[in-house]
Amino acid sequence: MTLATFLTQVFNGLSLFTVLALMAIGLAIVFGQMGVINMAHGELMALGAYMTYLTSIGFSRYLPSLMGLYFFVGIAVAFVVTAGAGFILERGMIRFLYARPLDTLLATWGLSLVLQQFFRQVFGPIDVSVPTVDWLQGAWIPSPDIVIPLSRLFIILLTFCVALSVYTFLFRSGWGLRIRAVMQNRAMAGAAGINTERVDAVTFAVGCGLAGIAGSALTMLASTGPATGQQYIVDTFIVVVFGGVESLLGTFLSAFLIGQMQSISELLLSGSMAKALILILVIVALYLRPSGLFTNRVRR
Amino acid sequence: MVLLEYSALPLLAVLLLVAIPVLSGTFRLGLFAKYLSLAFCAVGLVLAWGYGGILSLGQGIFFGLGSYMTAMYMKLEASAADPAAAVFGSGGAPLPDFMTYNSIDTLPWWWRPFQHVWFAIPAIVVIPAGLAFLLAYANFRKRVGGVYFSIVTLSLAAIMSIVIVGQQGYTGGANGITDLPTFMGQSVQSNTAVYFLYYVTACLLILAVLAGRFVLGSRLGKILIAIRDREDRIRFSGYDPALFKGFIFAMAALYSSIGGAMFTMQVGFASPSVCGIVTSIEMVIYAAVGGRLSLIGAVYGTVLVGVAKSYLSEHFVGFWLYLMGALFIFVPMFLPKGLAGVIEWLGERSRVK
Numbered sequence: 128m129t130l131a132t133f134l135t136q137v138f139n140g141l142s143l144f145t146v147l148a149l150m151a152i153g154l155a156i157v158f159g160q161m162g163v164i165n166m167a168h169g170e171l172m173a174l175g176a177y178m179t180y181l182t183s184i185g186f187s188r189y190l191p192s193l194m195g196l197y198f199f200v201g202i203a204v205a206f207v208v209t210a211g212a213g214f215i216l217e218r219g220m221i222r223f224l225y226a227r228p229l230d231t232l233l234a235t236w237g238l239s240l241v242l243q244q245f246f247r248q249v250f251g252p253i254d255v256s257v258p259t260v261d262w263l264q265g266a267w268i269p270s271p272d273i274v275i276p277l278s279r280l281f282i283i284l285l286t287f288c289v290a291l292s293v294y295t296f297l298f299r300s301g302w303g304l305r306i307r308a309v310m311q312n313r314a315m316a317g318a319a320g321i322n323t324e325r326v327d328a329v330t331f332a333v334g335c336g337l338a339g340i341a342g343s344a345l346t347m348l349a350s351t352g353p354a355t356g357q358q359y360i361v362d363t364f365i366v367v368v369f370g371g372v373e374s375l376l377g378t379f380l381s382a383f384l385i386g387q388m389q390s391i392s393e394l395l396l397s398g399s400m401a402k403a404l405i406l407i408l409v410i411v412a413l414y415l416r417p418s419g420l421f422t423n424r425v426r427r
Numbered sequence: 428m429v430l431l432e433y434s435a436l437p438l439l440a441v442l443l444l445v446a447i448p449v450l451s452g453t454f455r456l457g458l459f460a461k462y463l464s465l466a467f468c469a470v471g472l473v474l475a476w477g478y479g480g481i482l483s484l485g486q487g488i489f490f491g492l493g494s495y496m497t498a499m500y501m502k503l504e505a506s507a508a509d510p511a512a513a514v515f516g517s518g519g520a521p522l523p524d525f526m527t528y529n530s531i532d533t534l535p536w537w538w539r540p541f542q543h544v545w546f547a548i549p550a551i552v553v554i555p556a557g558l559a560f561l562l563a564y565a566n567f568r569k570r571v572g573g574v575y576f577s578i579v580t581l582s583l584a585a586i587m588s589i590v591i592v593g594q595q596g597y598t599g600g601a602n603g604i605t606d607l608p609t610f611m612g613q614s615v616q617s618n619t620a621v622y623f624l625y626y627v628t629a630c631l632l633i634l635a636v637l638a639g640r641f642v643l644g645s646r647l648g649k650i651l652i653a654i655r656d657r658e659d660r661i662r663f664s665g666y667d668p669a670l671f672k673g674f675i676f677a678m679a680a681l682y683s684s685i686g687g688a689m690f691t692m693q694v695g696f697a698s699p700s701v702c703g704i705v706t707s708i709e710m711v712i713y714a715a716v717g718g719r720l721s722l723i724g725a726v727y728g729t730v731l732v733g734v735a736k737s738y739l740s741e742h743f744v745g746f747w748l749y750l751m752g753a754l755f756i757f758v759p760m761f762l763p764k765g766l767a768g769v770i771e772w773l774g775e776r777s778r779v780k
Contacts, residue, residue, distance in 0.1 A: 164574055223760060228574055229482045230759035233715060236708055237755020244748035361585045361704065364578050399593035403586045410579055417571045 131272030136390050142279050144386030145286040146345050148379055150359055151366040152293055153337030155378040158367055160310045161330055163221055164232040168363065169356025170242035171335050174212060175205035175342025176351040177250055183257040195260050198343070202285075205339035213335025217328045225327075239356065246353040254350035263347075278347045289340055290379060296333070297375070306330050361406075369409050371419025381420060385409070435723050436636065443629040443726075453621050460625045460693045462733035463632050465490075467686025469713035469725035470635050471679030476711070477719035478643055479675040480573075480655035481563070485580030486710045488587050489555040489680040491702025493687025495591075495598070496554070498697035499538060500547035501607035501615075507542070508609070525604070529596030538597075544611055551688045552681065559680030564673035572658075581704060588703035603698030607691070615692050628689045632726065635682055639722045642678065651675055683710075712751075715758045718767025727766060 150172055157165050165171075179201035186197035216238070224231040263278040297303040308316040309326045317323045345351065362385070370381030385405060392401040412420070447459050468486045475481045506521040520534040520542060540546040562583075566576055591598045599605070607615070614620055642648050654661045654668045661668055691697045700706065709732075717728025732754070739747040762768055 162574075164577075220756065220760065227759070227763070229476075229577065230763065232482070232484075232574075232577065233708075233711060233759045234756045237752040237757075239752075240748055240755065241752035244745060244752070248745060357704075361582055365582055368575060368578055397593060399589045403589045403593065406582045406586050406589075410582060413571065413575070413579065414565060414569060417569050417575070 129272070131270065132394070133391075134273055136394050137387065138273075138275055138279070139393075140387040140390030141283055142348055142386075143390055144383050145279075145282045146341060146348065146359065147362060147366050147386055148286050148382035149289060149341035149344055150338060150363040151370070151378045151382050152290060152375065153334045153341065154363050155367045155370070155375055156293075156297075156337070157331055157334035158364075159373050159375075159378070160306070161327065161334075162228055163225070163331065164228055164235065165221075165335075166232055166236040166360060167216070167239040167242060167356075168235075168335070168338050169358070169360035170239045170246075171209045171212060171338040171356070172342040172345065172359065173246060173351060173353070173356040174242070175209045175339030176346050176355065177246065177255075177342070178205040178208045178339065179343040179346045180250075180255050180257050180351060187258070194258075195262060198260055198263075198347075201257075201346075202340055202343045205343040206336040207339075209339025209342070210332040210336030213338075214328055214332040216335070217331040221331060222324070222327065239360075243353045243357070250353070252353060254352035254355075256350035257346045259347070282344045282347050285340075285344055289337065290375075293337065293375065302326075302329060362402075365406060365409050368413060369419060374419070377420055436633075439636070439723050439726060440633055443633065444626070447629075448622065448625065453618055456625050457621055457693060458733075458737060459730070460621070460628050461690065462730045463625075463628045463726070464686045464690035464693065465710065465713065465733065466632055466726045466729035467635060467689070468679075468683045468710040469717065469729045470632070470639060470722050471682035471686075472711060472714040473717075473719060473722050473725045474639055474642070474682075475676050475679035476714065477721075478648065478651055478655060479672055479679075481672055481676055482573075482577045482711070483580045483676065483679065483707075484577050484704070484711065485584040485587075485707050486679065486683045487584050487702045487704070487707035488580070489559060489683035490687040490690070490706075490710075491587055491591075491697070491699075492555045492558075493551050493684030494691040494697040494701055495604065495687075496541065496547060496551050496684075497610075497688040497691040498604040498607060499541040500544060501610055501691070502604050503534075503538070503542045504609055504611075505607060523599075523604070524606070525599045525602070526596055531596045535597055551684055555684035556677040556681040560673045560677035563676035564669050567669035567672045581707070584702060584704050584707045588699045591699040591702065598699075599697075601699060603696050603700075605696045607695050610692055615695065621693075624689070624693050628693070631685060631689065635685070636722045636726065639678075642675075643722075647671065647674070709751075712755055712758070714765075716754065716765050718765030720764060721767030724765055724767035731766075 150168065154165065154168050157163050157168065179198070182201035182204050183197050186194050186200070220234060220238070221231060224234060259278055263281055265277050267275045267277060267280065269275070295303075297306065305316070305321050305326050306329070308319070308321060309323050310330075313323055316326075342351070345355070349355075366382045366385055367378055369385065370377035370379070388408070389401055389405050392404055395401075396404065443463070448456060451459060468490055472483065472486060475483055502523045503521065506523050509521070509524075520539060522532070522534060526534070540550070563576075566572075566579065571579065592601045594600070609615060615624065643651075650661060650666060651671050654666075654671055658668050687701070690701070713729040713732050714725045715728070716732055717724030717726065735750070736747065739750060758765060764771070
């Protein structure tokens with residue numbers, strides 16, 4: 128194994144990390160902060176990817192001169208549409224099931240089946256992909272053996288921007304303050320005059336919107352099909368649980384670890400076996416540290 | 428309605444042992460036998476989920492283990508009868524055809540014992556239940572509970588199908604293990620065999636329901652329900668909840684494994700599609716539709732969803748998935764006790780009058 132193949136694999140791991148991290152941050156908010164098991168999170172990601180796809184079609188048809196900028200609009204559209212979908216989902220379904228987390232799991236699984244079939248009928252069973260914009264088409268070639276596509280570098284940058292914005296939103300904004308207050312102590316937050324129901328809806332919508340951004344990022348790396356969401360959902364849950372459900376930094380680091388372990392073990396094993404191995408390792412790690420790798424010790 | 432509650436089990440027995448075999452031809456009977464095999468998983472889930480509070484999203488693992496172990500025995504039996512396999516198998520045990528295609532020339536050690544039926548049948552009973560007990564006991568000991576355990580079982584189901592598909596040479600890969608004509612020298616495809624296997628499945632299923640009732644009615648069952656409702660109180664009373672939860676999870680796994688074994692004998696294959704995430708979660712909806720607290724309801728739930736699935740997916744392919752999705756959403760939200768809950772409600776209403 129040469130250094131170049133190793134480094135390429137490390138970089139592939141970074142790409143996997145970006146998708147996992149973007150998905151998992153959204154899920155960490157929904158699952159970690161609210162305790163809602165949203166099995167349709169993957170389908171919301173696919174929704175974001177499809178929205179980016181629609182935006183690219185819209186630009187190529189009506190604004191071909193601005194094609195270079197469509198991806199930014201695509202991210203915004205993906206975020207708004209999936210956050211909207213999340214808002215409706217919370218108001219229409221999730222809020223009735225807060226007391227019964229296992230039932231939420233089943234109901235959102237049903238939703239994911241419905242959404243998959245919906246995608247299949249609207250966008251067709253075949254995967255769709257978006258054009259790469261001109262300024263991301265090149266590659267950075269630090270040495271002849273290592274070729275790093277610019278689009279992937281861009282996604283990594285995007286991931287860090289999103290993580291930073293989520294951090295700012297949760298820890299430096301008024302909404303974030305209210306969200307944290309409600310998640311820490313619902314009754315006291317309510318007594319202090321916070322509209323807890325509205326906070327629930329907003330939190331859930333933001334979590335879902337982040338899945339939409341993950342979908343946008345995914346279009347840069349792979350094509351989108353009706354079953355795209357299902358490919359990532361188990362991994363994402365594993366990332367969140369592995370990182371410690373209540374810690375955003377933990378989620379970020381665990382996405383990094385899992386992405387790297389997966390792509391480095393692919394050097395030695397076939398891709399599917401590497402995935403199975405990682406899942407087993409994570410289950411063992413969870414057994415040893417049931418509350419995840421990074422947790423704040425809190426008295427309950 | 429009161430009558431219905433007491434006569435539920437005899438009614439089920441009459442339906443399964445008399446009505447269905449009389450009214451359906453060989454083809455439909457085969458379909459029903461398939462649903463009844465899956466119903467073992469649903470009955471197991473009623474025990475583990477409804478009464479033990481453990482939502483397993485990985486019953487497909489144990490169904491798959493039962494199914495694959497049966498298929499391994501039947502495949503080796505078929506290969507032993509096949510003169511071509513004896514030529515390819517270099518000395519000793521005959522090689523299944525898919526191993527030859529994948530250029531594996533000796534039978535792996537973990538396949539060898541499955542040449543013997545006296546190993547295969549106890550293995551189907553012991554291995555899944557043992558693994559399930561270890562998994563559940565270890566995790567519950569560490570108080571990995573509730574949602575986390577569900578996610579662990581879900582990932583295990585994912586691992587199982589990934590490994591089976593990935594290790595084609597040893598497991599038959601995505602095609603699974605096929606061409607299984609006989610079990611212990613008897614054809615499993617003849618008309619007599621279809622009826623015989625149907626009756627075996629139906630009787631085992633009724634037995635499983637009875638055993639489930641017995642366990643739930645015993646003191647063990649009472650403790651189990653108490654653990655589901657307030658685990659810490661039971662712990663403070665000096666019981667070890669992990670032991671009880673491990674037991675009921677192992678029982679559910681045993682049921683699934685038996686279901687898997689019967690499934691493979693009747694459909695003539697074992698495939699990774701029955702161990703994966705999608706099937707495993709579908710099994711939960713069978714139990715939820717029938718009623719998560721009703722062992723008998725689970726059987727009806729599986730048969731109903733199964734019949735609806737095969738009818739609708741033949742005639743309206745797209746519509747079926749919408750309906751399945753709607754079922755998942757509707758039942759937990761509005762009918763948390765499933766059909767059994769509806770019947771109970773009707774019964775109470777008639778009693779008030």
